Amino acid sequence: MAGTRRYDLFVYDQESLVNAGLEQIVRDEVRNERMGGGRQHNGRRPRSAHTPWRSDAIDRLARDGLLPSIYFLFSRAGCDDAVKQCMNAGLKLTSQSERVTIRAAALEATQNLPPGDLAALGYEEWLAGLERGISAHHAGLLPLFKEVVEDLFQQGLLKVVFATETLALGINMPARSVVLEKLVKWNGEMHVNLTPGEYTQLTGRAGRRGIDIEGHGVVLWHPGLDPRALAGLASTRTYPLKSSFQPSYNMAVNLVSRIGHHAAREILETSFAQFQADRSVVGLATSLRKHEDALEGYREAMQCHLGDFEEYAQIREDANRREKDLTRDAAGQRREAAFTSLRALRVGDIFIIPGGRRSGPVVVLDPGSSNPRDEPRPMVLTADRQVRRISTVEITAPVEAIAKIRIPKGFNARNAQSRRDLAASLRDLTADLSHERTRRKSSGDDAEVLEMRARIRHHPCHGCSDREQHARWAERYMRAKREIRDLEQRVEGRTSSIGRRFDQVCEVLSELGYLTNSGGTAKITPPGKMLMGLYTESDLLAGQCLREGTWRGLSAPELAGAVSAIVYESRRSEDDESPRLPGGAVREALREMAAIWGMVHDAEARHGLSITRPLDAGFVWAMHRWASGATLQSILDSTDLTAGDFVRWTRQVIDVLGQVSVALESDDPMRFTAYEAVDAINRGVIAYTSQLE
Incomplete structure (x- = not known):
């Protein structure tokens, strides 16, 4: 759709030919841009005259009889904003009788929710949109609200749903x-183009069985749209399936317990994932043969009458590699020194970012994680009042505090006046301070490099008049040898790769005491039996926390908060402030959990794995507050969580608490704490959601 006009993508009866009208629009836009009409303002490309407004696009679909429609946007905020825009534009797509039916359905579905929760959920605004035939649908929406939206849409009462791509699944x-x-x-x-499979998955929602003869996929015109690329998306008919299957710790202990290690490995090697890996080896083997044939040709072409040119070329390559290694090692040492200096910074320290676009004095607001395994990312305030986290990419040499400033009590980094006052103090303190950039120390002459350079000068082939011509063929020869080694490793890596990963998982489990080897046969230990009941994504971390007694002695709210750290995955960017945490026993438990994660991570690294993701404390405070009896309104107001996210993560915490209670002995006091935590959490909107499930 361009403007308010709909264009067929292909010429009628010629599906390989793109509509000439669309190509004319492309030419018009290019001409307009060349004449100055496409200049960017504030870094953004101006809106095209051919790009329809959302309300206009929906109005056109309504007039063409193409409602109900799913309008896909790729952000939650975009979906919510689209509903508000349509409401503000006065769009009304329902009849009086439909509005009565919609209101009755919404009231019936939400009648058991507490009034306070409804107010926190923005119920009135949501209902107003429903009555006009418009709603959003995304993971941030309360599950109950999503069910109402889905039911009304299936009945044809809702006319437009602004949705993220998850609705297509x-x-x-x-x-x-x-x-x-x-x-x-x-x-x-990053921003990426839709794949043909994703395009088909989304547009495949168009067309109701038994109602519509055909469905309509409508792409709105936007700057940069290429009709031919769109035609390629729309005409692709086959899409490769890719298995994401990988053995987990819980899967390993259950398989070993039931059928033994050897039989389990054989079963895993018959999986679709292994089939795909084996099939890809065929192409690698073909490429390997081609490289081997080319290698012989390069060897003949680089022959020198004065001596062994392959030996000469190898010495040259070794010398170059050694010099690169020395340079890389020196850079690594500087980087480690920079990391150490960043970790030493404290709140109020002033230091200089030495170079680059963001150079200048800054003051530390938050030193960042105290865990030595984490990359240091201190949060700072710059002289121009910007608050951000320092990237280690910016700091290529050690830094040191050149002064210190007292951060006012109650300083709020989000308050413009607070930032302005502190930045002014920073500028005053650093106005007369000078600094010199740290010079990089030379590594000096390396004895090994000097020895190889001497061998190069004294080699017979060094005096050949055609030396550089031979060297060019030798470079191709050496490159082909490297590619052959790489291909051989890839072939070896993909053959029986699932079985090898299962072996690695079992090795980690054996090292940590979940499996034992008796007479050449793997056996489950008591901790392994406990792990059989923990099927959360961070199963091994949860098991270690139970074995170490990390959660023992916590109250129900404290246990719920601690468990949330192995469940939750935040949507925060790295530049966000450190999450708010409750005090007391929860903080101590989180410190112990971080140490346990480090131990698990190290064990995995020793066996070539990286399975267990780091802790995320972004939900701890909200979970602790909810389990302590706080209202939904107070939690949503004081966090960036949406209602849907809060319900979803809370349900997952309940699930893991249930697993913990099953994994423990029947008389273990912590089991009753887990039950108590579930009861404290499963209330209000959470309890009502669980009843629907």
Whole structure:
């Protein structure tokens, strides 16, 4: 859709030919940009005249009889903003009778929720959108609200749902049309183009069985849209399946317990994941043969009548590699020294960022993690009032505190006046201070390099008049040898890779005492039997916490908070402030858990694994408060959590607490604490959600 006009992507009856009208729009946009109409303002490309407004696009779909529609956006905030925009535009897509039915359905579904929770959830705003036939649908929405949206949409009462891509996975919400505002999404790290499989998954929601003859996928025009690239997305018909299966610790102890290590390994090697890995070896083997054939040709081409040029070329390569290693080692030493200096900084220390775009004096607001395994990321205030976390990429040499400033009690980094006052003090203190950039020390002449350079000068081939021509062939020869070694390693790595990973998992379990080897046969130990009941993603970490007694003696709210740290995965960026934590026993438990994670991480590293993710304390305070009886309103107001996220993570904490209670002995006091924690958590909107499940 460009403007308020819909264009067919392909010429009728010629699915390989893109509509000429769309290509004309591309030419018009290019011409406009060349004439100055496409200049960027504030770093952003101006809105194209062909890009329809959301309300206009929906109005056009309504007039064309293409509602109900799923309008895909790739952010939760974008979905919520779209609903507000349509409301503000006065869009109303339902009849009076439909509005009555919608209100009755919403009231019936939410009648058991406490009024205070409804207010915290923005119920009235949500209901107002429903009555107009408009709603959002994403993971941040309360599960009960999502169920109401899905039910009303299936009945045809809701006309437009603004949704994230998760709606396209496993939810029965067929529509007459599907709208894609852009063909680019944020994957958590960067903006990436939609793949053909993702495009088909999203647009495949268009067309209701038994109602519509065909569905309509509508892509809104936006700057940079390439109709030919869109045609490629729309015309792709086959998509590769890729297995993500990997053996886990819980899976390993259960398999070994039931059928033994050898039989378990054989079963895993018949998995689809191993089939895919083995199939990929065929292509690698073909490439390996081609490189071996080329190697012989390069060897003949580099022959020298004065001596063994392969030997000469190898000495040259060894010397170059040694020099690169020395340079890298020196850089590593400087980096480690920089890390050490960053870890030594304390609140109020002033230091200089020596170079780069962000050079200048800064004052430390938060030194960051005290765990020596974590990368130091102190939060600082710059002289121009910016609060950010220092990236270790910026600090290439050690830094030191050149002065110290007292941070006012109750300083709030989010308050503009507080930042302004502190930045002014920083500028005053550093105005007369000078600093010199640390010079990098030369590593000097390395004896090994000098010896190899001497061998090069005295080699017979060094005096050959065609030496550099031979050297070019030798470079190709050496490169081919490296590629052959790499291909051989990749072939070896993919053959029986699932079985080898299972062996590595079992080795970690044996080292930590969950498995034992008796007469060449792996056996489950008592800790291994406990681990059989822990199927959370951080199963081994949870098992170690139980074995070490880390959670023993905690109250129910404290246990709930501590357990949340192995469950929760935050959406925070690294520049955000350290999470708020309750005091007392919870903090001590978290410190012990961090040490246990470090031990597990080291054990995994010794066996070539990296399975257990680090702790995330971003949900601890909210979980502790909820288990202590706080209201939903107070928690949502004091955190960045949405209602849907709060319910989802709380349900997962309840799940892990249930696993913990089962894993413990029947008379263990901590088992009753886990039961008590579940009872304290499973109330209000959480309890009502669990009843629906």
